[in-house]
Amino acid sequence: MYELFTDGGARGNPGPTAIGMVLKSNGQTIIAHSEFIGSKTNNEAEYLALIAGLNLAIKHKVTTLQCFLDSKLVVEQINGRFKVKEPRMREMVTKVQDLITKIGKVEVTYVPREQNGEADGLVNVELEKNGFPKSEFKFFKS
Secondary structure (H helix, E strand, C coil), rough: CEEEEEEEEEECCEEEEEEEEEEEEEEEEEEEEEEEEEEEEEHHHHHHHHHHHHHHHCCCCCCCCEEEEECHHHHHHHHCCCEEECCHHHHHHHHHHHHHHHHCCCEEECCHHHHHHHHHHHHHHHHHHCCCCCCCCCCCCC
16 A cells, blocks of 8 residues: 655745655655745645655556645545635646546545654755745743
């Protein structure tokens, strides 16, 4: 059984964006990949991460795949439970559905961020590497 963990993140919305994906077989990492993709919204980042991950699975000739994302919106839209209002997002849903058809059996499941740590970590490292560190908010007593 193959598993795909994907994540997309933006520093701002829209803002500098990166995607990360981890493809595993029987719990063993086959490939982990991340890339900086310019300025996008957080939802675009989540979709683009899934699209890149599905392409990676196709490249590795995967025919059964369990996808894990920490974006409830994207998972619900892909599974047809939430409407897709924005035209750009509809295009991405169509692209995801086309890629799923090429793979065969694919399930897309929501997981909390804590269970998507590898993909999330890849995104943060990629953003930091490109000069966009995570903001730290400090509160001072007045």
